[in-house]
Amino acid sequence: MNVLLTGGAGYIGSHVLRALTGAGHTCTVYDSLVKGHAQAVHDADLVVADVADAAALANALREYRIDTVVHFAAFIEAGESVQQPEKYFRNNTAAALTLLETMRGCGVGRLVFSSTAAVYGTPDRVPIEETDRLAPINPYGSSKLCVEYMLRAYAEAYGMGFVSLRYFNVAGAHPNADIGEDHHPETHLVPLVLAAAMGKRTGVKIFGDDYDGPDGTCIRDYIHVCDLADAHVLAAHGVRPGEVRVFNLGNGEGFSVREVIETCREVTGRDIPAEIAPRRAGDPPRLVASSRKAMDELGWRPRFPKLRTIITDAWNWHREHPEGYGS
Numbered sequence: 641m642n643v644l645l646t647g648g649a650g651y652i653g654s655h656v657l658r659a660l661t662g663a664g665h666t667c668t669v670y671d672s673l674v675k676g677h678a679q680a681v682h683d684a685d686l687v688v689a690d691v692a693d694a695a696a697l698a699n700a701l702r703e704y705r706i707d708t709v710v711h712f713a714a715f716i717e718a719g720e721s722v723q724q725p726e727k728y729f730r731n732n733t734a735a736a737l738t739l740l741e742t743m744r745g746c747g748v749g750r751l752v753f754s755s756t757a758a759v760y761g762t763p764d765r766v767p768i769e770e771t772d773r774l775a776p777i778n779p780y781g782s783s784k785l786c787v788e789y790m791l792r793a794y795a796e797a798y799g800m801g802f803v804s805l806r807y808f809n810v811a812g813a814h815p816n817a818d819i820g821e822d823h824h825p826e827t828h829l830v831p832l833v834l835a836a837a838m839g840k841r842t843g844v845k846i847f848g849d850d851y852d853g854p855d856g857t858c859i860r861d862y863i864h865v866c867d868l869a870d871a872h873v874l875a876a877h878g879v880r881p882g883e884v885r886v887f888n889l890g891n892g893e894g895f896s897v898r899e900v901i902e903t904c905r906e907v908t909g910r911d912i913p914a915e916i917a918p919r920r921a922g923d924p925p926r927l928v929a930s931s932r933k934a935m936d937e938l939g940w941r942p943r944f945p946k947l948r949t950i951i952t953d954a955w956n957w958h959r960e961h962p963e964g965y966g967s
């Protein structure tokens with residue numbers, strides 16, 4: 641396949657780039673670098689442009705003879721999306737419409753989309769299945785769900801084929817430790833806790849310890865970024881004309897915030913001060929995926945399901961790159 645990765649210079653995109661290239665596909669990264677890092681794509685072709693720029697996008701699709709797009713490019717901070725919803729609907733939803741229209745104009749009919757567990761909002765039950773209620777509780781989740789609706793309409797009207805992957809909490813880094821997570825600002829738990837282990841932060845805050853559950857802290861499902869990357873290779877092969885196939889991607893096991901911090905203490909051997917803070921509005925108590933469908937239909941099998949492995953790989957990346965790609 642000739643694959644265009646929008647947002648391929650970001651955390652997840654750079655790991656998927658490595659997996660797709662390893663599987664023998666020809667890859668081109670298309671990223672504005674508004675958040676990503678040119679170093680993360682190593683020697684892959686990189687077009688520095690915005691997805692909202694239809695002319696640049698059409699040029700890239702034609703020049704690199706693209707047949708499949710993997711669309712990561714988006715803003716990802718749920719909290720910020722509450723304060724600035726227009727930023728999220730513009731970049732995550734409106735730019736995705738530009739992408740679909742440009743693909744259609746260039747005769748490119750296959751796309752894998754980065755969706756999110758945030759489309760479920762606060763679930764009625766766990767583990768969550770793909771057919772469960774979709775009820776996002778922030779503009780970030782809504783901006784992604786809007787794209788899923790567009791995919792449905794485009795598949796039906798124009799016969800284009802899509803796979804939408806709903807990721808749960810992505811963490812870890814490539815075992816080579818040469819690519820990893822480097823978000824600014826960082827809002828994800830594992831890198832924040834590891835930054836505290838490195839002494840870059842004074843400690844971590846636990847938002848609420850009075851939820852229903854074993855230790856009162858929120859429960860999340862962590863997936864290794866390389867397992868997620870493997871799923872994209874399978875998904876790219878699994879695109880079918882005229883269909884939208886939707887898959888959850890998680891490990892099917894929940895870990896509490898306290899368990900994550902404790903595992904980070906064990907892996908790093910460092911003291912990590914943690915302080916209890918009030919609950920954050922809009923934090924679902926428990927998010928755990930059923931990924932049965934991805935296993936049954938795509939043949940996906942996580943290679944690194946253990947929380948300890950996920951955190952060890954993240955730690956190796958951060959230790960070797962204390963300032964991220966700027967190290």
Ligand SMILES: NC(=O)c1ccc[n+]([C@@H]2O[C@H](COP(=O)([O-])OP(=O)(O)OC[C@H]3O[C@@H](n4cnc5c(N)ncnc54)[C@H](O)[C@@H]3O)[C@@H](O)[C@H]2O)c1
Pocket residue numbers: 646647648649650651652653670671672673674675676677689690691692711712713714715716731735754755756757806807808809810811823
């Ligand atoms: N990280 C997670 O845990 C997680 C969970 C669920 C879903 N997702 C989704 O996965 C995708 C990738 O997330 P990530 O953690 O790698 O984020 P990231 O910020 O590291 O990567 C996003 C990349 O997209 C680029 N980008 C953003 N807007 C662009 C635009 N308009 N044109 C061109 N490039 C643009 C950025 O420069 C960046 O390189 C996102 O769509 C996100 O919503 C992430």
